[in-house]
Amino acid sequence: MTSLLMVFTKNPVHSVIYLIITFFLIAGQYVLLNAQFLAVVHIIVYAGAIMVLFLFVLMLLNLNEDTEPRASAMWKLMAGIGSGSLLITFVGAFRGSIQVNIPEQGNPKIGLVENLGRVLFRDFVVPFEIAGILFLAAMVGAVLVGKKENKL
Secondary structure (H helix, E strand, O other): OHHHHHHHOOOOOHHHHHHHHHHHHHHHHHHHHOHHHHHHHHHHHHHHHHHHHHHHHHHHHHHOOOOOOOOOHHHHHHHHHHHHHHHHHHHHOOOOOOOOOOOOOOOOOOHHHHHHHHHHHHHHHHHHHHHHHHHHHHHHHHHHHHOOOOOO
């Protein structure tokens, strides 16, 4: 429901707030699927960081109707075709033509942080460390690119 409100709301700030609520609801679905770590990371990354940045950017842009471009008939036609395709996909999924096999018995500890840490540090130690070095190099590069030169 909040995702529909996000799409159909005219005010962009309200739209971002509805998207944040949608992200919290998705995190609740992760908790129901016994993926607590994924739910917490989802809240921290999406609702906590990215959506707050979107909200600040929207507030800084100071959008009003005068600066909003008018949509041409071509964009409306493409939106109608895309919406129709999505509707056909939903109807096909709800009629049962798309089947998903759900396992009968699952491991109750499958989404816990303990198992994720065990797999990450047992099987993927080297790629994990390489990714950390790459992130560090990217941070240093971003600081050097953004740094202004002092001219004496």
